[in-house]
Each structure stands twice: as C-alpha cells, then as structure tokens.
Amino acid sequence: MSYAEYLVGEPLIVTAALTGGVHGKEANPNLPETPEEIGRAAAAAEEAGAAVVHLHARKPNGERSFSTQRFQAIDDAVRAHANDVVIQHSTGGTGAPTADRHLPLRTDPPPEMASLDMGPLNRYDHLTSENTRGTVDALHDEMRDRGIKPELEVFNDGHLNEVHGLLERRDLADPVYATLIFGGGTLTRPRPRNLLNAVSNLPDGALFNTLGFGRHQLPLTTMGILLGGHVRVGLEDNVYYRQGELATSNAQLVERVVRIAGELEREVATPAQAREILGL
Amino acid sequence: MTCPYLEYHDEADGRQFDQPRAYCTAAERFVQPMRADVCNDRYALEHEAHCEIYREHVEVPEP
Numbered sequence A: 001m002s003y004a005e006y007l008v009g010e011p012l013i014v015t016a017a018l019t020g021g022v023h024g025k026e027a028n029p030n031l032p033e034t035p036e037e038i039g040r041a042a043a044a045a046e047e048a049g050a051a052v053v054h055l056h057a058r059k060p061n062g063e064r065s066f067s068t069q070r071f072q073a074i075d076d077a078v079r080a081h082a083n084d085v086v087i088q089h090s091t092g093g094t095g096a097p098t099a100d101r102h103l104p105l106r107t108d109p110p111p112e113m114a115s116l117d118m119g120p121l122n123r124y125d126h127l128t129s130e131n132t133r134g135t136v137d138a139l140h141d142e143m144r145d146r147g148i149k150p151e152l153e154v155f156n157d158g159h160l161n162e163v164h165g166l167l168e169r170r171d172l173a174d175p176v177y178a179t180l181i182f183g184g185g186t187l188t189r190p191r192p193r194n195l196l197n198a199v200s201n202l203p204d205g206a207l208f209n210t211l212g213f214g215r216h217q218l219p220l221t222t223m224g225i226l227l228g229g230h231v232r233v234g235l236e237d238n239v240y241y242r243q244g245e246l247a248t249s250n251a252q253l254v255e256r257v258v259r260i261a262g263e264l265e266r267e268v269a270t271p272a273q274a275r276e277i278l279g280l
Numbered sequence B: 001m002t003c004p005y006l007e008y009h010d011e012a013d014g015r016q017f018d019q020p021r022a023y024c025t026a027a028e029r030f031v032q033p034m035r036a037d038v039c040n041d042r043y044a045l046e047h048e049a050h051c052e053i054y055r056e057h058v059e060v061p062e063p
Helices: A003-008 A035-048 A068-081 A098-106 A133-145 A157-169 A192-200 A214-226 A250-263 A271-278 B033-039 B052-057
Strands: A014-017 A052-055 A086-089 A113-117 A121-123 A127-129 A149-154 A177-182 A207-212 A230-233 A240-242 B006-012 B015-024
Touching (some): A003 A214, A014 A035, A014 A250, A035 A068, A052 A068, A068 A086, A068 A098, A127 B033, A133 A149, A133 A157, A149 A157, A157 A192, A177 A192, A192 A207, A230 A250, A240 A250, B015 B033
Parallel strands (some): A014 A052, A014 A230, A052 A086, A086 A113, A113 A149, A149 A177, A177 A207, A207 A230
Antiparallel strands (some): A121 A127
16 A cells, blocks of 8 residues: 555545443543444444445443453344444453454354454553563454454554564465554654554555554544555543533444545545455 | 442432432542442452542552
C-alpha cells in the first residue's frame, strides 16, 4: 500500500474498535460493554461506514473476559443488529495466559479476523503483555487452522522486525495486513515521520492500517488515508471527540473519518469490498 | 488474596452503574477494568508488587 494506491482510489477499510479491554464506562459512559450494547454499537458503526468491528469481551461488571461463550454472545448480538460487518476478535492484552488467549478464536462460526500482537507491551508501572514468539506462533497456527485472517498488531518499530520474522517462520496468506500503532509508552512515538518510516519498512505487498491513541487518532488516521492505507478508530483507542469533549459514540468517530475520506476523495469500502481487499 | 483497598461499588462520585464495579478506596475512584486484574491478583499479578497506587499508599519502596 502506498500513496499510489491513494491516487488510484483504493477503497478505505474503516475498522471500529468498539470497546477494548483497558478502560470502561468509568472513562466514557458511552463505551459499550454488554453484548447487546456492543451489538447495537456495531450496527451504528457499520451504518456510519465501518466495514470491520474489532471486538473485546467484558464480564457484566465491565472487566475483561476471554471466554468463548462471552464472545459468542457478542457475535450473536452483532449479527442480530448489524448487516454484513466483518467481525474481528481481539486475542491481546493483560497478563492472561496463552491458553485463555485462544478462547476468542473458538466461536461458531469463528471470527473472520483476529488480532495477533507482534510483541510485548507495557501497561502502568509493573504490567506487561508479553506476547512471546511462542505465543504469537501458537495463536497464528490456530487462526490458520480455523480460517481466521490475522491482523498483525505492530506496537513499535521493533515489531516490524517481528512481522518479517513471522513471515520467515510461517506461510501467511496474502495480503499481509498490519496495524501500525502510535501513542505513548511501548508504542511507536506518534509523529508523522514515524508513520512514513513504518510504512516504508513493511514487507512487500503488505497492507497497513493506522491506529493512533487519544488525540493522535485524528491526525494520524488522516495521514494513513493519504498514504493509501486503512484506518481504525473507536472508543477503545480514544474516548474523546476533541480535547475535553467525550465522544458520544463509536459511530461519531467513524462518521468523522468517513467525512475526511470523502473530502480526500477516497471511497469507503463496504464490508464486501473489505473482504475482497483482505482476501477473507 | 485481593487488594485490601478493593471494593465493588455501584455508585460513587455521582456515578451510578447497573453492576457493581471495582473501586479503589486508596485512590477514591473507580478502577479501569485492566487494573482490576491487578487488584484481584489475577494472571500471576500481585497488587503488592504490581500496583503503583497500593505501593505508594502503603509506602512500599521500589526495588
């Protein structure tokens, strides 16, 4: 993916990260947590232009769940409310053991996509999501066996090396799809030149998705559109619409990026187009 | 053993929730769901070693 793809009008895949696993309604009361809330948020995001929804599961008290049954309840709600949106499950986060991280892959039917974190990520002062190569390979292999396309989550430039390493260890179906993530801590420092640098270091033929945390969501996704990549927005990554003003919904954040894409004359992909682009 | 400063509240600070949520009585605020893993000592996490709020509150020195 490159600026050339932007010029030829490659459709833009918008992913909505609806809920996440870090913060909850204590951060923004509009963040969906229950299966019903997530299902309705997915439908609204799809209506606004999202082709993919990135899903985490929560317990009734808002805390993280990896349970297959909880993901199944969410998928059922998404399919009940939304039309045709692509379902992408998270397998990442916290210090949860690898065995738990496989559980989101075992719904019936399996998700069309799932996240695959490419390396460690620090949280707070004393918590790390390890994501060893052993964990990465084991999650990848179950995704391959169940026909799930991995979304390679690249938290920093070192993880670009891990993408190349994964391609040496495993035979991933084309196109490789990587999400480039920008923010604080372990993430790539959120600077425009760093997005250019990350794109230039992707494997040949790889597609990329741009994810900026917090206030970086708006400028870096806009830049990602211009570079011919795809974008992810949503309350998982950013609970604000603008400084000091909480977003009212995931759909509100999707609507904004769709408006920007329209001004930049980039067509927004339908779920069917997204499936074609991603080779689902 | 969970953190002694962990309680589950359905309301505090003018906020109300249908289900009781993790509340830190040391910080006097609701806890982010991911932090609740530390409060509850899940996944080999231990609040005494891994929660900076607890450590500051009881004045545990950094190693």
